[in-house]
Amino acid sequence: MTQLPTSTEKSLGLVIDLDTCVGCQACVTSCKEWNTGGHMAPLTDYNPYEGGADGVWFNRVHTYEQEAANGCGHDRTVHFPRSCLHCDEPACVTVCPTGASYKRSSDGIVLVDEDKCIGCKLCSWACPYGAREMDMDVGVMKKCTLCIDRIYNENLPERDRVPACVAACPAGARHYGDLADPDSPVSRLVAERGGVDLMPEMGYRPVNKYLPPRDRERTGPAVTAPALESADPQGGFLGWLDGVLSR
Amino acid sequence: MSKHPTNGANSAPSQRPLRVSNAPAEADGVDTSPRVSEEVKHSTCYMCACRCGIDVHLVGGEVRYIQGNRDHPVNKGVLCAKGSAGIMQHLSPARLRKPLLRVGERGAGEFREIEWEEALQIATDRLSRIRSTDPKKLAFFTGRDQSQSLTGWWAQQFGTPNFAAHGGFCSVNMAAAGLYTVGGSFWEFGEPDWDNAKYFVLFGVAEDHDSNPIKIGLKKLKERGAKVLAVNPCRTGYNAIADEWVGIRPGTDGLFVLALVHELIRAGRVDLEYLVRYTNAHCLVIDNLGGADHGLFARDADGKILAWDKKKGAAVDALGAELEPALAGAVTVGGKRCVPVFQLIAERYSSPEYAPEAVAERCGVPAETIRRIAAELAHVAFEEAIELPIAWTDWAGRRHETMKGRPVAMHAMRGISAHSNGFHTCRSIHLLQVLLGTVEVPGGFRFKAPYPKPCPPGLKPAGKDGGKPNTPLSGAPLGFVEGPEDLLVDENGGPIRIDKAYSWQAPVAAHGLMHMVIANAWRGDPYPIDTLFMYMANMAWNSSMNTTGTIAMLTDRDEKGDYKIPFIIYSDAYYSETVAYADLVLPDTTYLERHDCISLLDRPISHADGPADAIRHPVVQPDRDVRPFQTVLLDLGARLGLPGMVNEDGGAKYADYADYIVNHERTPGIGPLAGWRGEDGDTFGRGASNPDQLKRYIDNGGFWQHELPEDARYYKMANRSYLDFAVHMGFLPKADQIVFQLYSEPLQRFRLAAEGHGDILPPQEERPRLIAAFDPLPIWYRPFEQAAVDGEAFPLSALTQRPMHMYHSWGSQNAWLRQITSQNRLFVHRKTAAGLGLVDDDWVWIESHHGRVKGQIRLVDGVNPDTVWTWNAIGKRRGAWMLKDGAGESEKGFLLNHAISEFLPGDDTHSNSDPVTGQAAWFDLRVRIKKCDPAALPRTEPRYPLLETPPGIPPAPKKLSFGAQFRRWRETAK
């Protein structure tokens, strides 16, 4: 049903730390690997061994250079993973003519029901974040499921019930949890680190949050070391060595 | 279900499952608990040399999913982009399917499929003829080999000195500089103390072998608010997330580091106590300019190195336990003027030559930045020192109540090593670390077992006689020289080895010079060979310098019309560029189909907290007529009758590699695997073979790990508890203290020879270079190519970096990884481009003194303005890897190697290498860039003819729906 739930019990989502993301693409391929055999299987690849290679991916990592505005930090290179933000006001859902797109009222996950989707692409037009991926081969829209087939999966050991990308990220830059609960570890992390919404002015109210790179001058580690003084030249060259040392 | 529900790297509260992870009631019909797999097997990843633990989920014998093993000491559950794309590596359409015998011209890719028996017979006939006549005519070079202890041993038993793996073109500078200075090295033999460091300096690293541990570590540092300082011309990856980026000019790190040393010495901010206890800073050096003993250590009659005891006022055994040594001042010992090493260090580096303002311009780093960093280092090392409440006993039996730490850690890799001054630059970094007292202390840089070893390790290279017919070498072909007498040179000072390793051109070539094998064999310099036998090295493409020339050499013929390199045997698992140049191709399995052993005898996966090793075992069965290379090598060894590979009755000693892994003993009780030794598997390290050993590994998740007791985890070079353990494990011959060699006497021995002292002398023409390079203390000189070419004609340094999601050339056959990168750009600083009238997306010629290659540019700010760079090994040859013609990799991707020469500019007697170690100087490359004719086709050059597809390999699919089968399985199973 494309009518949005008035509220959801939980708002599950990801928190991505741009301060530690090294752009390694692990979250990208681990997502692909899990999901190509997962809930929305397969994630088709076209021309996989030739020019024009293309395919369905739920998560993609960009690289940007940020020229910091006057006085707020250094210029940087920033790696930026992008996947569905499981918005609270997702027009991708409301535009859907078939009810294939929906937002779950229990956990807030935005999903596509493949059996209903007619592949009209409208939801991908409605998503400002580019989080929807059309599988041309199957003719339906696919997207990040927040690993719905992992996070509750009783066939997985409990410790593995997290999204594939969160488990894989070698830099520990990805976090997951209930962002509706202000006391949840992710919410606290977001509060501590000043996590932000992407394109807040679009009004989609994304659940996923991004932790901005630490501003080095102010919050980054600064070593306040006094300048080095020349050692006392009184004792002549290497006079400072005179202390008794023993082996 | 696991005993540790939250272990692993990503187990912060914000990375764990929901407290209640039951599916909520939601009437959308989603199956939230689908079956994942039928079976999970634990093995080891081999998409790179990091060797992470993997859990392979299988459905009907097919790989459904590969995830990181949370219990594994290397990756603790995380998995990189390559590891997660392992399925596509395993299913690559470029997999070889059957042995191939060349039928067309070399390089055309025309082959006939043959049976294994025929292939092995051809190889045996050829190799047995070589072995019974002149074994050195076999050059056996094994690139990205993870079984060098087997392949090296095989070469030794065969009797050829011409063996090496890829270390010579990779990072021998790091290995050698570390091993000759501190008895271990950055490379994979040590790691920063991620849990305690407060200041971390990273020199010249894009990704490195420890790829997952470094990322896990960086995260830990960030969490604790430690400062990360990156020294690198390029601001990508790790350097992008550093708190401070020093965009240094390539090849000048030595200067930068020695300027830091200058500052510390000027201010007297060095850890003298540490120097005296753990290094040779107090050892006396003979000052007898012009004499044959000048620069050697003063020794007593027993050969013990001497120091000056201030209290006794006498020269005493420097390595004794109780002395109060002088670190400065001249003394006369045995009639000779002597000075302590530290005096030499202080004198040299306090000179204005190394002052920050003197180097700033050349490094491209402002003097005040250098001064500030020196002050920060000193501050953290000395004012923020830490102390772990752990009592330990030193080598001399003295008890220390705590473990003191100076929390400054450093790590460095190929940005340092791949320059012709890299050996000394790396030694400079070790000098800096040691002066601060940060090696093997809490918060500093730590060794991983089996390191540290004596500096250098006692093993000498064998093969001085060049190899005798039907006779094994007296020892391993690779080792560590300590003076001219250890070199592999003939009576004229000429090289014995085909790659000229251990000759006067590369005396400390601890890993050989793989990059010179083809050029030397083609030139017949020092002699022609009969057969080039290679394994896992794409030498006809990305691991050669001068790729165009290399391809020509591989196909060049002599006057009689025979190939100048008569026969090439090659083992690869995939249709790489090099396969096309082989006469006989031995197809290997993929990493999920074979046994392997990640051994302490080789390049282990130990952690600083304790040794570890691991295995691979077949988790799926090959569907092709391929065999594991190690099994084939043992089979060949048995057919050749190589000692150790045959029983008394002449039959094969090992059924296969798995049998070897379990039953081979290098020395009694010590074999490839350290875990579960002894008949019942109840010991480790030393013990009889255990027939159940592999099973024990498999049951334990594919690895074995031993945690050192707390008191053995630091100060390993001088820690009684650790040293005894190391002897028990066979890591060390004796439990003696390992003394860091700030002053390297072996280097001085080579220099003395170059000055005409001794019996073994270098040829005249080599002497000036040797005198310059063999300084016993770290020095800096301009990288050779930079010094040799006209700086105005070639104003830019050109570098490559490893993409984190690609492993050299293999990644491009991977349907997933190549979507991320199938074209590499040349990254150019925005201002530099503007100066050249270039705009984003322009096509340019990248021209060096040697050659040129065409590529497309991308403008960036995060690069040193005098540097351009590109991703390594994305460019591919047309037709290789089963990529269809027109693929981005061969249309737009380019290989920088075409522009890199294997010889120095205008000097084809010296390879483009470090003069000490023979390390390939990839990053010395200087180029200019020029806009291409806008009318020219937007595609890369040089352009090669299309390689034919070998017989038996079906065409690659147009579409992949991998995973659909698992959905069907799941849905029908319900």
Next chain:
Amino acid sequence: MHPAFSVIFFTTATGAGYGLLALTGIFFAFGAVPEDRLFGFFALAIALALVTGGLFSSVFHLGRPERAPRAFSQWKTSWLSREAVAATATYVPAAILGIGWVILGSDNAIVGGAGILAAIGALVTLVTTGMIYASLKPIPQWSSPYTVPGYILYALMTGATLLNALVLLAGADHSPVAFLAPLLVFAGWIFKNAAWRHNDQLAMPTSAASATGLKGTVRSVEWPHTEENYLMKEMGYRVARKHAEKLRLFVHAAAFAVPLALTLLSAVTGGTFAVAAACLAALVQVPGILTERWLFFAEAKHTVSLYYGR
């Protein structure tokens, strides 16, 4: 946005069809068109053929055309669903109108009422079509206030040009349509110019900095994939400025200037010349309005292109 031919064809054809239907329905109700059954047949047949053809082509744009009926279900939220419902509903009065006029030859109140209802249905459908685009916030050129009126206006304009030709072909001179056609073309032209002027100075509703949550200037250095993917093919479509300028000139001429001149000519002249001019106007307008629609897509920028530095 990627200008997919099926969608361009769909919106142009249904636009013209609904325009024609709406005008025919109203004019019929007020007796302002020939009551001739043959004329009625042609006018309604052409209108419904255009509408039906357009709707069919839109179905083939779908990834799963066989599931098209599902598109009716979400009329509570989805403009596409509403369009489907409105389009289908419009067939009812249109059918009554057709049966009454063409088959029964009647012009009673019921048939006349059906004409008005068909016109309302057509207009409502046009509004829903326009709203599909106008409701997409990530595409400022579409979510602009010009989108819905534009859809209605161009539909009525093309409908009027068509109707004018049909009326003249039926031999009826001095129909009010003769003046309405050039008037609508002229209004359409003015409106298009205003819409273009508005769109050309539209900024993205957001920025690369906001899209990434980073402060300062944010420049794309590397894409997540070397070659174009679905997002880039669908949403990252770019038309070169020069090319767009040429196409706009063509739209000025073919969709507006020439039809305006020809419809005016047809209004002030008479006989075969007027018929020929009116027919030509309708024909020339086809490529003109197809190009207009192509540009509507091709010139529209989606916020996702910010992520790609485009």
